[in-house]
Amino acid sequence: MSKKSAKDTPREENPPVDAAVVPDGTGDATGKDTGAASPAPDGAATEATAGDGAGTPAAGATVTETPRASEPVAPPVLDKGENVLEVRDLVKHFPITQGIVLRRKVGAVQAVDGINLDLRRGETLGIVGESGCGKSTLAKLLIGLERPTSGTIKVRGQDLTELRGGDLLAARRNIQMVFQDPYTSLNPRMTVGDLIGEPFEIHTDVVPRQGRRQRVQELLDLVGLNPDHINRYPHQFSGGQRQRIGIARALALEPEVLLCDEPVSALDVSIQAQVINLLEKLQDELGLSYLFIAHDLSVVRHIADKLGVMYLGRVVEYGNAEEIYEAPTHPYTQALLSAVPVPDPKLRGMRDEIVLEGDVPSPANPPSGCRFRTRCWKAEDVCAEETPLLQVRENSRHASACHFAQKRDVVHGSA
Amino acid sequence: MSIVSRMKKQTAPSTSGRPEADSSAPLLEVENLQVEFRTRDGVAKAVNGVTFTLEAGRTRAILGESGSGKSVTAQAIMGILDSPPGYVTGGAVRHRGVDMLKLNREQRRLMRGSTVAMIFQDALSALNPVFTVGFQLGEMFRVHRGMSRKDARTKAIELLDLVRIPGAAQRVDDYPHQFSGGMRQRVMIAMALALDPEILIADEPTTALDVTVQAQIMKLLAELQQERSMGLLLITHDMGVVADVADDISVMYAGRVVEQAPVSEIYDAPAHPYTKSLLESIPRVDLRGQELSVIKGLPPTLTAMPPGCSFAPRCYMAREKCGQEAPPAFDVAADRISRCHYWDEVHPA
Numbered sequence: 001m002s003k004k005s006a007k008d009t010p011r012e013e014n015p016p017v018d019a020a021v022v023p024d025g026t027g028d029a030t031g032k033d034t035g036a037a038s039p040a041p042d043g044a045a046t047e048a049t050a051g052d053g054a055g056t057p058a059a060g061a062t063v064t065e066t067p068r069a070s071e072p073v074a075p076p077v078l079d080k081g082e083n084v085l086e087v088r089d090l091v092k093h094f095p096i097t098q099g100i101v102l103r104r105k106v107g108a109v110q111a112v113d114g115i116n117l118d119l120r121r122g123e124t125l126g127i128v129g130e131s132g133c134g135k136s137t138l139a140k141l142l143i144g145l146e147r148p149t150s151g152t153i154k155v156r157g158q159d160l161t162e163l164r165g166g167d168l169l170a171a172r173r174n175i176q177m178v179f180q181d182p183y184t185s186l187n188p189r190m191t192v193g194d195l196i197g198e199p200f201e202i203h204t205d206v207v208p209r210q211g212r213r214q215r216v217q218e219l220l221d222l223v224g225l226n227p228d229h230i231n232r233y234p235h236q237f238s239g240g241q242r243q244r245i246g247i248a249r250a251l252a253l254e255p256e257v258l259l260c261d262e263p264v265s266a267l268d269v270s271i272q273a274q275v276i277n278l279l280e281k282l283q284d285e286l287g288l289s290y291l292f293i294a295h296d297l298s299v300v301r302h303i304a305d306k307l308g309v310m311y312l313g314r315v316v317e318y319g320n321a322e323e324i325y326e327a328p329t330h331p332y333t334q335a336l337l338s339a340v341p342v343p344d345p346k347l348r349g350m351r352d353e354i355v356l357e358g359d360v361p362s363p364a365n366p367p368s369g370c371r372f373r374t375r376c377w378k379a380e381d382v383c384a385e386e387t388p389l390l391q392v393r394e395n396s397r398h399a400s401a402c403h404f405a406q407k408r409d410v411v412h413g414s415a
Numbered sequence: 416m417s418i419v420s421r422m423k424k425q426t427a428p429s430t431s432g433r434p435e436a437d438s439s440a441p442l443l444e445v446e447n448l449q450v451e452f453r454t455r456d457g458v459a460k461a462v463n464g465v466t467f468t469l470e471a472g473r474t475r476a477i478l479g480e481s482g483s484g485k486s487v488t489a490q491a492i493m494g495i496l497d498s499p500p501g502y503v504t505g506g507a508v509r510h511r512g513v514d515m516l517k518l519n520r521e522q523r524r525l526m527r528g529s530t531v532a533m534i535f536q537d538a539l540s541a542l543n544p545v546f547t548v549g550f551q552l553g554e555m556f557r558v559h560r561g562m563s564r565k566d567a568r569t570k571a572i573e574l575l576d577l578v579r580i581p582g583a584a585q586r587v588d589d590y591p592h593q594f595s596g597g598m599r600q601r602v603m604i605a606m607a608l609a610l611d612p613e614i615l616i617a618d619e620p621t622t623a624l625d626v627t628v629q630a631q632i633m634k635l636l637a638e639l640q641q642e643r644s645m646g647l648l649l650i651t652h653d654m655g656v657v658a659d660v661a662d663d664i665s666v667m668y669a670g671r672v673v674e675q676a677p678v679s680e681i682y683d684a685p686a687h688p689y690t691k692s693l694l695e696s697i698p699r700v701d702l703r704g705q706e707l708s709v710i711k712g713l714p715p716t717l718t719a720m721p722p723g724c725s726f727a728p729r730c731y732m733a734r735e736k737c738g739q740e741a742p743p744a745f746d747v748a749a750d751r752i753s754r755c756h757y758w759d760e761v762h763p764a
């Protein structure tokens with residue numbers, strides 16, 4: 001067998017560590033380890049090279065604040081290239097408490113720990129990483145199902161973490177979610193019409209009451225379902241069809257951003273392609289932006305323009321998806337991509353496969369410095385001492401949070 | 416030789432009244448297997464004429480989407496079919512020439528674990544949460560081999576070591592929930608290997624796992640299989656995993672094997688429209704911007720099968736004959752069959 005264990009992999013040449021970007025130690029006074037979270041200026045540098053050069057640096061400085069009245073004014077259409085969603089230094093720590101009467105905080109699960117992301121109009125940002133790395137927590141923060149510990153989430157320049165009441169409700173319209181499990185995410189006692197029309201009950205101003213039935217039928221048609229099936233119940237539909245219902249429901253309020261958390265994982269391969277193609281069609285027609293969370297790296301490669309690779313609550317590699325798939329520079333990304341089986345028996349044993357040892361450490365007690373260091377074959381003393389920033393490194397145009405970032409093609413057979 | 420296989424020699428299971436095995440016959444031979452479920456909605460032919468052989472040291476993949484009959488095939492071979500409502504209504508499952516379907520309950524029970532063993536997709540629900548991992552592993556040796564508690568515990572540690580669980584001697588007294596998903600799957604493998612089976616059935620062993628853990632588990636399985644020269648029946652819906660590890664493949668659709676061949680031949684030149692469409696509908700991690708072709712519609716309901724070819728409602732090649740006559744298994748080549756009237760017109764992309 002020609003599979004290489006991680007340990008046998010020859011050490012690559014180490015690029016010099018840029019002293020200027022190394023954070024001072026492992027945490028600040030509050031005990032929050034902000035090392036991986038590039039502060040706004042670095043975020044800008046990250047973004048500038050993350051895409052294919054199409055955009056201007058995104059962070060903080062150049063955001064146009066759209067003052068928002070609470071009456072429903074159609075938001076101005078953004079040009080492709082403007083950020084519809086900006087996430088800065090987003091942190092979610094779940095407290096671990098002890099005691100029944102006096103609940104003492106004894107620690108925290110660092111589910112999301114300093115994340116920066118940008119999503120432009122019409123763009124798809126893929127988020128990948130292993131179970132428990134914080135993908136769903138990130139999605140819940142963005143959709144408002146969880147309150148962030150700190151950080152900002154800007155939708156069209158408005159910080160959701162600062163809005164309250166009607167303003168918040170109005171801003172939330174713009175960002176909707178498609179859930180993983182089409183079997184449990186739809187209330188079995190509601191008809192398809194009620195399910196898709198439910199958002200109109202909360203946002204009553206979107207479609208006048210008498211026009212709702214027709215709007216629901218238009219949505220059914222849009223996602224490729226029969227508009228005549230408006231009175232059916234979820235159990236009368238297959239998994240793929242239920243996922244279409246979930247998509248129609250998410251589209252009811254005409255959002256600009258769709259968060260898709262594992263939208264095709266529960267579906268059979270022959271049905272997956274139907275839903276992926278539908279999402280692509282809707283993006284073209286409606287100019288939607290997707291944050292696409294999935295553990296299937298092949299599906300993400302197919303659909304994503306930009307990619308964020310997460311490990312233990314942090315983004316370790318970020319930028320143009322094509323570039324990362326072809327030449328990942330972070331050892332974790334390399335291991336992850338190399339493990340994906342390719343459906344071509346001719347390539348068997350020819351991939352540069354890195355089999356990782358051990359398990360992911362607990363997010364309640366993550367390793368100091370680089371969180372991947374306990375499983376990394378390139379780790380050195382500096383990795384335990386200094387948190388590698390997510391930034392563009394030598395020889396590569398996208399950002400990587402590794403002191404020793406180095407390109408390595410792992411998805412193609414080495415002939 | 417491993418400890419487990421040495422131990423097996425000490426006490427061979429009693430095989431009173433059992434037909435003599437023929438060591439020159441294939442390790443596992445499934446012939447025209449028929450399984451049906453008798454439910455309120457009618458009779459569902461979950462497995463309808465599955466035929467294949469598996470030799471020692473080889474890996475056969477059974478590929479198909481959910482509901483196609485993969486697990487039911489495995490359960491029938493293992494002798495653990497849920498009955499009622501499930502019944503084997505025809506065919507044979509031969510181990511070295513002996514039809515296991517004809518054995519009595521006790522003879523069958525003795526073969527489970529020692530001749531054929533199985534790994535399930537969901538390791539957590541397959542393990543008992545109230546007993547330690549060591550106790551559950553040890554039970555195999557106490558029940559099947561009559562070992563003392565102390566010896567069985569020693570064996571359990573050896574097995575945990577075999578499946579590369581670090582600190583086996585310490586972990587042996589842990590409960591299943593204290594293990595990660597990947598480690599639980601290793602425990603399942605350990606349990607399946609305890610009695611040194613000749614045939615290992617792995618039903619979607621990595622479907623619930625992350626890709627890096629999947630890689631660890633597949634590597635472990637492949638090594639153990641080679642070491643022990645087991646026949647591995649790998650049930651999966653992942654065409655990537657099949658390409659990586661299998662020698663032969665049986666593609667199932669609605670209870671039937673629609674195409675069967677050595678792996679390389681199927682990927683190079685599928686001889687059934689379903690296989691071809693599947694291959695064209697999966698994105699690949701090593702290719703940029705491919706078009707994904709779509710298989711329209713849904714698989715049929717087993718209690719209301721269409722007449723003729725069961726793939727006809729979704730087939731891009733379907734013609735009049737397809738809706739009338741069920742295609743038989745055509746011999747495309749030696750070792751290769753296709754259930755398509757027009758198999759010779761299916762061309763690679």
Ligand SMILES: Nc1ncnc2c1ncn2[C@@H]1O[C@H](COP(=O)(O)OP(=O)(O)OP(=O)(O)O)[C@@H](O)[C@H]1O
Nearest residue numbers: 094109111130131132133134135136137138295363
């Ligand atoms: N409400 C909560 N309270 C405490 N810990 C939580 C909570 N929600 C999530 N976590 C923890 O946060 C971490 C990240 O969880 P999350 O669900 O975001 O992972 P994920 O990347 O979506 O994983 P998967 O791929 O399995 O869906 C995990 O360790 C999880 O156990």
Ligand SMILES: Nc1ncnc2c1ncn2[C@@H]1O[C@H](COP(=O)(O)OP(=O)(O)O)[C@@H](O)[C@H]1O
Nearest residue numbers: 452461480481482483484485486487497500717
């Ligand atoms: N215990 C059961 N009772 C009734 N029907 C069953 C039972 N187990 C499986 N089936 C049916 O048999 C068919 C094949 O199932 P299965 O072999 O589990 O599919 P898969 O290929 O996904 O493993 C399905 O239609 C399923 O609903």
Ligand code: SF4
Nearest residue numbers: 370373376383402403
């Ligand atoms: S910084 Fe992290 S990923 Fe990079 S070499 Fe060190 S341990 Fe490995």
Ligand code: SF4
Nearest residue numbers: 724727730737755756
């Ligand atoms: S027999 Fe007809 S319907 Fe069936 S797979 Fe072949 S061409 Fe398609």
Ligand SMILES: [Mg+2]
Nearest residue numbers: 135136137261
């Ligand atoms: Mg999740």
Ligand SMILES: [Mg+2]
Nearest residue numbers: 485486487618
């Ligand atoms: Mg199954």
